[in-house]
Each structure stands twice: as structure tokens, then as C-alpha cells.
Amino acid sequence: MSGIPRVLSIAGTDPTGGAGIHADLKTIGALGGYGMAVVTALVAQNTRGVREVHVPPVGFLTAQLDAVSDDVEIDAVKIGMLQDAAIIEVVRDWLARVRPPVVVLDPVMVATSGDRLLDAAAEDALRGLCTDADLVTPNLAELAVLTGRPVAATWDEALDAARRLHESTGTLVLLKGGHLDGADCPDALVGPVPLVGPGGVHEVAGARVATRNTHGTGCSLSSAMATLRAGGASWPDALVRAKQWLTGALAHADALHVGRGNGPVDHFHELRAPADRAWSAEVWDAAAAVRAGIEECAFVRGLGDGSLERDVFTWYLAQDARYLGEYARLLARASALAPTADEQAFWARSAQSALVEEQRLHSAHLDGRRPADPAPATTAYTDHLHASGRTYGELVAAVLPCFWIYADLGTRLTAARHETHPYDDWLAAYGDPAFAEATAQAVRIADAAAGAASAHERARMSEAFRRSAEHELRFFEAPMALVPARA
Ligand SMILES: Nc1ncnc2c1ncn2[C@@H]1O[C@H](COP(=O)(O)OP(=O)(O)OP(=O)(O)O)[C@@H](O)[C@H]1O
Ligand SMILES: Cc1ncc(COP(=O)(O)O)c(N)n1
Numbered sequence: 001m002s003g004i005p006r007v008l009s010i011a012g013t014d015p016t017g018g019a020g021i022h023a024d025l026k027t028i029g030a031l032g033g034y035g036m037a038v039v040t041a042l043v044a045q046n047t048r049g050v051r052e053v054h055v056p057p058v059g060f061l062t063a064q065l066d067a068v069s070d071d072v073e074i075d076a077v078k079i080g081m082l083q084d085a086a087i088i089e090v091v092r093d094w095l096a097r098v099r100p101p102v103v104v105l106d107p108v109m110v111a112t113s114g115d116r117l118l119d120a121a122a123e124d125a126l127r128g129l130c131t132d133a134d135l136v137t138p139n140l141a142e143l144a145v146l147t148g149r150p151v152a153a154t155w156d157e158a159l160d161a162a163r164r165l166h167e168s169t170g171t172l173v174l175l176k177g178g179h180l181d182g183a184d185c186p187d188a189l190v191g192p193v194p195l196v197g198p199g200g201v202h203e204v205a206g207a208r209v210a211t212r213n214t215h216g217t218g219c220s221l222s223s224a225m226a227t228l229r230a231g232g233a234s235w236p237d238a239l240v241r242a243k244q245w246l247t248g249a250l251a252h253a254d255a256l257h258v259g260r261g262n263g264p265v266d267h268f269h270e271l272r273a274p275a276d277r278a279w280s281a282e283v284w285d286a287a288a289a290v291r292a293g294i295e296e297c298a299f300v301r302g303l304g305d306g307s308l309e310r311d312v313f314t315w316y317l318a319q320d321a322r323y324l325g326e327y328a329r330l331l332a333r334a335s336a337l338a339p340t341a342d343e344q345a346f347w348a349r350s351a352q353s354a355l356v357e358e359q360r361l362h363s364a365h366l367d368g369r370r371p372a373d374p375a376p377a378t379t380a381y382t383d384h385l386h387a388s389g390r391t392y393g394e395l396v397a398a399v400l401p402c403f404w405i406y407a408d409l410g411t412r413l414t415a416a417r418h419e420t421h422p423y424d425d426w427l428a429a430y431g432d433p434a435f436a437e438a439t440a441q442a443v444r445i446a447d448a449a450a451g452a453a454s455a456h457e458r459a460r461m462s463e464a465f466r467r468s469a470e471h472e473l474r475f476f477e478a479p480m481a482l483v484p485a486r487a
Contacts, residue, residue, distance in 0.1 A: 018264025
């Protein structure tokens, strides 16, 4: 494969650009692939429904398919609307001749509007095509038709049906929870253990975005899976990334104002994000007063000019050691919840350095003394972090101020360093460029999580950040107020 996955969509059209090949091409581009398209059917449709379907002669479909495969090495195929059995036959013949490494089948039968996009007589032929695909992505109604059972009413029933489809076809199934009720919107890969892991099910949780603009989500998800898999991701990693991207596309759908029915999702929301105000910039600016309070507090000023009394500093270090022990647990939890291997590794490394590096520095200062009991400011801060561990985004937002406020203070306090400064090694640790880089990565991760979050989740992230920043201030104020000599 070249570096950029070459992905072919074989599907119908949607002149309003929300579903079919239009959604596929946007998705493939948004996720870093090169998109190509062969049209099975021309559909006069909009966000309110399908008006007319024109199917060109099947010979012309073969001509389109051959024109692409005679010339281009195809890394992945996504198959969408097929309309009738003759078209399915042509696609099966072509797949038998040209077998691209990744074949994803979205067994499109009925549009969101309720209009049929597949002849009832072609359902058997579509079942046959399922066996040729590497991944099949039915919604609940399509799963019911493919398995000959009633439509699943619960997630457990849907998982059973997906298992049945996998057993009858031998093909990996991506089960979609979009049509279930409730605040959650899970998806799952159901298939062989070597591909999806223990139990043969890899579930990816998701929050339901409150929008009626879901036109083309199925087309977009299947194209995303084809593109990401062709790019080298495992199926489970592809689903995590595809879902993160699609949730963001749904969260930005209402801003598009396309059509008066079920509108499309914003495939290019991630491209637009730099022009939007980053979440991190918003919350950092909103915490300006708290940050100023930290810079001006007696403890930080004393640390900078070296006038801070040793017993005050030692008391602070003892509390910081207590804090870091809990903080490392929360970083490890962020690692456990992380949606990608890179983020998982980042949080695990951060947990490790919080435990090892920081406590090594502390034990040097604490002179072997055991950390004291946690002070109220320490407990309040760690309680808040634990309470913020419900979702990945909220947790990442809650742990961020400890990185960011320290790194920011570090760059300021570095200016105060000199060889005989009593707290020079401490200032050096927080002014360390590697710590600044880790902080920048934590900020990038938080912005990506905020980009994919619903408005509600983003607000919770902001609140978690705001409260952590306030706890930072109280943590810095505590030593001066609580050192016994001063109480
Ligand atoms: N409101 C929503 N919020 C978050 N994710 C959603 C929402 N609706 C659908 N999805 C996601 O979109 C993808 C498509 O799911 P769905 O079950 O709607 O399939 P579909 O019916 O084939 O799609 P389409 O609406 O394009 O026909 C899945 O990943 C699903 O979890
Ligand atoms: C050409 C084409 N392919 C697929 C769909 C299904 O998408 P949705 O269910 O979101 O309408 C569609 N409407 N048109």
C-alpha cells in the first residue's frame, strides 16, 4: 500500500451530499484516504426523502468498476446501496476477479426516510454478498432481515442477532446502536476472538448526540472503517477512531443548516476546528483570575525569590507526595479509558513519572520522612479528581490543570533559578522542557476529546477543569495557612 489508502465506494448518489457516495467521499478524505466512487444508482433524494431512483444498465456498472481496477491499486472497498439482485451479481463477480485487501459492506436496505433502497427480492442475494465481505455493518432493521428474526429491542438481543449473522456468514459484524433508545449509543464488533478479542465482542461505548441530523451516519461509519483499516488500524482501533470522529461530526451537524428534514453530519468538523476557539483556550482564559491568584500567593512568591521557609516548603512537599500518589491512580485510569493506543501510552507514562520522578524528588527533600496525613485541601482536590472519572473527557479535563499550571509556573520560575537558590532542583523539575512537551500533549488530547464531545459533555469538561484549577490555588495557599507554627 502507498502511504495514503486508496478507497473505492460502490454506492448510490445523494444530490444533497449527506449520504451515499457523497458521504463516503467526504468521510474517506476526512480520515486521510484518497476517495474513488462507482455509482450503482442515481437517486433523486434530499433530507426529507427519496423521490426517484434511476439505475443505469448493469453493463455500465461493470464498465465503471473495470475502469477503476484496470488502472488503480485499490486498498479498500466500501459497498453501499445496491438496489437489485442484478447489481449485487455484478459486484460479486468483480470482487471475485479483483479482491481488494479490505471489503466493507453496508447492507443498505431502507433510507432514514423509510424509502426502500433495495428490492425485497434482492435480500437473499445480499445475504450471499455478506459472505464475501471482511466486515458487514447492519443497523438493527437490516440485521433483522439478514437473520430472518424480529428487530432487536435491546442491546443484548442485538448482540445475539449479530452473533447469529457472524456464525451464518463467517464475516465480522459491526453492530450499530443508533436505532436503540436511551442516552447511550454503543457500537460493537462481533466476530472471531483473534480479530476482536475475548468473548468475540468488542464494544465501543458512545454518548447519543441530541440531533435529528443523522442522515448518512451509516454510510459514513462504513467508509470510515474501510479507510482506517486500509491505513493499518486493527478493526477495534478503527472503530474507536471512527466513532470518535463520527460523534464529533454529529455534534457539529446542526450548524450546517442543510435541508429541512434529517440533515447530514459535518464530515469536516475536525478541519474546521482550528478556526473555532479551542476548548483549552476557552478554559485557560476562563481560569485567568485563579491563575493570577496562584502567581501572587505568598507561597509561590516565596518559592520564586527563595525566601520561603524550609518548614513551609517541607509541609507542602509532604502534601504534594500524598497528592501525587492519588494523581497517579487517576492518570492510570485515564490510560485505561483512552480511546487510542497513543493516548493510553501517554497517560501510562505520565502515571509512571508522577509516581517515580516526582516522589524521588520529594523523598530527597523530605529526608526519608513519611508523608503526613492529607490536609483538607489535598483531600478536597483528590476527591474532586475521583468524582470526575465518569468519562474520559471529564477525567482528562480534571487532571489537566496539574500539568498546565505547573508547567506555566515552571517557565516563569525558571527565570529565578541560580546555583545557590534553595529550591533550585524543584524549579528545574517544573521548568523541564520534557514536562512542557508532556503538558502540550495533554492539552492536545483534551482538545481532541472536547472536539468529539457533545455540548453537554464539553460543559462538564469545562467545569471539571475550572474546579481543578481552583483546587490548585487552594493547594498553594494551604501551606502558609496550615503550617502549625503559623496557625
Ligand atoms: N444520535 C446519535 N448520536 C451518536 N451516535 C449516533 C447517533 N445516531 C447514530 N449514531 C451512530 O452512527 C452510526 C450509524 O448508526 P445507525 O444505527 O444509525 O446506522 P444506520 O441506520 O445504518 O445509519 P443511517 O442513519 O445512515 O441509515 C453508529 O456508529 C451509531 O452509533
Ligand atoms: C444513496 C444512498 N445510500 C444510503 C442511504 C442511507 O442513508 P440514510 O439511512 O441516512 O438515509 C441513502 N439515503 N442514500
